[in-house]
Amino acid sequence: MADPSSYRPKPGQIPDSPGVYRFRDEHGRVIYVGKAKSLRQRLSSYFQDLAGLHPRTRTMVTTAASVEWTVVSTEVEALQLEYSWIKEYDPRFNVKYRDDKSYPSLAVTMGEEFPRVQVMRGPKKKGVRYFGPYAHAWAIRETVDLMLRVFPVRTCSAGVFKRSAQIGRPCLLGYIGKCSAPCVGRVSAEEHRELAEEFCDFMAGRTGAYLRRLEQRMHEAAEEMEYEKAGRLRDDIEALRRALEKNAVVLADATDADLIAVAEDELEAAVQIFHVRGGRVRGQRGWVTDKVEAVDTAGLVEHALQQLYGEERGDAVPKEVLVPALPEPVEPVAQWLGERRGSRVDLRIPQRGDKKDLMATVQRNAQQALVLHKTKRASDLTTRSRALEEIAEALELDSAPLRIECFDISHLQGQDVVASMVVFEDGLARKSEYRRFQIKSFEGQDDVRSMHEVIGRRFRRYLQEQQKAGEWSEENAVEATEEENGRPEEPGAADARTEDGRPKRFAYPPQLVVVDGGQPQVAAARRALDELGVEDVAVCGLAKRLEEVWLPGEDDPVVLPRTSEGLYLLQRVRDEAHRFAIAYQRSKRTKTLKAGPLDEVPGLGETRKKALLKHFGSVKRLRAATVEQICETPGIGRKTAETIAAALAAAAPPAPAVNTATGEIMEEAGE
Structure with a gap:
């Protein structure tokens, strides 16, 4: 716990002008962002007697180790900069709203040559017009189904659109009149875009004028005795009114x-x-x-x-x-x-x-x-708090480990050795801070050496960032008088950014490092930390066989009860690191391993490879087949069959591969 007076700015250093300020902790991590009409008045309020502060404010200022600010011209600029920094740094003491569910929206991809109507979730994309969000996706689809009769805009995926254009035939919606079929040229790109714009106007609330135009066209068609056209327009009007009825009128003056x-x-x-x-x-x-x-x-x-x-x-x-x-x-x-x-x-x-x-x-x-929300979360909060307390008690830690990092090693028979790092904060996975490592210093089934290397790399990076942050702090102190004159601060190493501007995640350490393994892996992790002089990070290992918790230098493991919430949390962390490592190792394997012996057959393309595997079911059966049986495969002539048979006969069957991370036998490639 820091004393706020240790980093309180000197009198006269803080300008009396609008601006945005940031509190950082001892690791240089931004923990709070705020704005003020007068930076001097606002920041001075944080450095009063701690007893007079709100409990949450008191926790924030005692967690912080430094404060810095940027002067702006107006309060509007301060509001914009505050929003940008909150999005960038994700400070732990700022209010952060989180959606209680993922809401679907009706989206029209106006940025494409042929705009498409679809249901979308997640962050908004450039060039897309959104309507909603709605409580249920089925409500959007019902509305769109009614409106496609009047506005036959494309709803198909890019693959379906391309396929229809290639074969020259539209999909089912094109045949039943719910798509204008731009894929086959029934309408031009300009006409289709006009339909999409009318659809957007109607969804945006400009409904009355459009309905009146349709009614006028219906009456004109009836007067000219074009009864079929008038009937279609009547049905279109009815469909649009049914779509409007799905949204009750709540404000009579057509308010937006x-x-x-x-x-x-x-x-x-x-x-x-x-x-x-x-x-x-x-x-x-x-x-x-x-x-x-x-x-x-x-x-x-x-x-x-x-x-x-x-x-x-x-x-x-x-x-x-x-x-x-x-x-x-x-x-x-x-x-x-x-x-x-x-x-x-x-x-x-x-x-x-x-x-x-x-x-x-x-x-x-x-x-x-x-x-x-409180009903759903009550038991979850209690359980997570109890789990962290049990871990702290079992490992004899001074406090609950609010940040836990877990490391796992994965390889395939000593090849493509990789490692994973997953992060849990307050008992919850923080996937944005997961990291993957390639172990390149050696090859072989040596998880201990791999663990020593990856722990060393992770904390060596942490120490480098700490050193940069210290150098930047000294420079910032020298420039404090220039800040008083209103010059905006320059970004420094304490921002802990990568070259592309994203915040670095190695700039602050965990309270607990968990390794997937037993006593050897734990000893290797502890040795890596000792070599770097990192003493304030606890280490433990979780062995798979008996789910025992191992500590450095201990001959006997710590055995937590099977019903322990602490053990359950450690298992979740270990399993997540294992999953993340396996996913990375498999992605590398798919890029490096060949499809099988058929790759060595000259002149054999992907289509005929698939046809052979589909016909015989596996490379093993294909290898046992005669030339005449291979010729029975569609697209395979006798000369090609003879080439395939000779190539497979010359290639020795590969031995089964075992993934040491999972213990599973990998199937023969191509089977």
């Missing part, structure tokens, strides 16, 4: 708005968002967060707005955003939203009428989401 509600307690908060377009609820989503920083409802709303609109532009930001509390100050946030939309955005609290009633509905949804 997002409504955000927050339900919170002392530890957690749930946010619910209703997306209203054209007066109808077009989508809904929810987030849940741990309140790891001292933040009120207005602060939660500000973070939610950053999360919701940080990557959005144009019409994705609505004209009106209704919230339960306004950020303080509200003007920079409203200006930031207006810049992203390209026009003014009304950010306010609804006071009366339909909008206030709808906000109450959104609030009830947020309360239900918080109750459901």
Whole structure:
């Protein structure tokens, strides 16, 4: 625990201007990002008597080891920079919303030559127009199925589209009138794009004018006695109205708005968002967060707005955003939203009428989401905490190991030796920090030497980053007076970045290293750490046979009860490292191993190889076949059959390969 006075800036160093600040821990990792109208006033508030600070703020300032800041011109710039840094550094003491589920959206790939309508999940992509998100994927598909009658836009995958273009025949949707079949040239690229744009306009809420145009065309067709055309238009109008009926009218004035509600307690908060377009609820989503920083409802709303609109532009930001509390100050946030939309955005609290009633509905949804989340998570939090406490007690650690790294070695008969590193924080996998290693210094079935090498490489990198961070801190102290004059700080080694700008993940150590193996592997890991002078990292090993926990220098293992939550967590960590190593080793093997003896046959392509394997079932049966039997394979003539038979007769059958990491016998290549 650090004393905040040890890194408190000197009087006069902090400028009295807008800016963004970062707190770092002793390893140089950014743990908190904040913005302020006056950096001097805000940062001074962190260095008062600890007893007067909020408990969460007190934990943050005692965890930190340094603070730095960047001066900006306006509060809007501070808001933008704060959002960028939170996304980049993922600070542990900042509010981080996480979706309580993966919501599907209706997407139109306007960036393609022939736009495609489809259901999409995950992060948004450039050149794609999104509508939603929706609660269920089937609701999107039902809506699209009704609208394809009027807007026959392509919905097929790239492979189906290419195949139809090659054979000159459309898919089933093209025959039944639910696709305009641009793949076979029924419509041009320009005509198909116009259909896609009309589809997007209708989904964006501009429905009334389009329906009126269809009704006018229907009446004109009827007057000209084109009854079949009038009938089709009548059915199109009915289909569109059925699609609209799926979204109830909640605001009579055809409003485009997002409504955000927050339900919170002392530890957690749930946010619910209703997306209203054209007066109808077009989508809904929810987030849940741990309140790891001292933040009120207005602060939660500000973070939610950053999360919701940080990557959005144009019409994705609505004209009106209704919230339960306004950020303080509200003007920079409203200006930031207006810049992203390209026009003014009304950010306010609804006071009366339909909008206030709808906000109450959104609030009830947020309360239900918080109750459901706490019900699901209660037992999980308790179990993880108990598991970490049991591990600390069994290994005689000073505190619970909040960060655990596990290493595993995998190879195939001593070839393609690889290693994996997986990371668990607070008992949960942190997959963004997984790492893979190639062991190149030697070949052979020596897991002990491999473990020594990979542990050494990992912590040697950590020490290098620590040294760079120290050098940067000295330079930063010299430049502190220049910072006072408003010069933005220059990025340094303490940022711990790779060449492409991503944060490095070796810059801070774990509390516990787990190796997959017994006493020899543990001794090798401990020896690697001792050689580097790393003494504050505990090491243990988990042997597969009896699930025994081995400690360095101990003749007897630590035996945890089979019902122990600590043992279960160690098994999960070890199994995840094993899975990750095997996946990497197999991916390398597929790139290096050949398909089999058939590769040595001159003039034999992939199509005829597949035909031979399909006909005979395996290379073994093919090797035993006569020339006449090989000729029975479609596409294989007698001369080719004789060449195949001679090549297989000359090639000796390979011995079965055993994967030492799994103990399984690998099948003969090509069988």
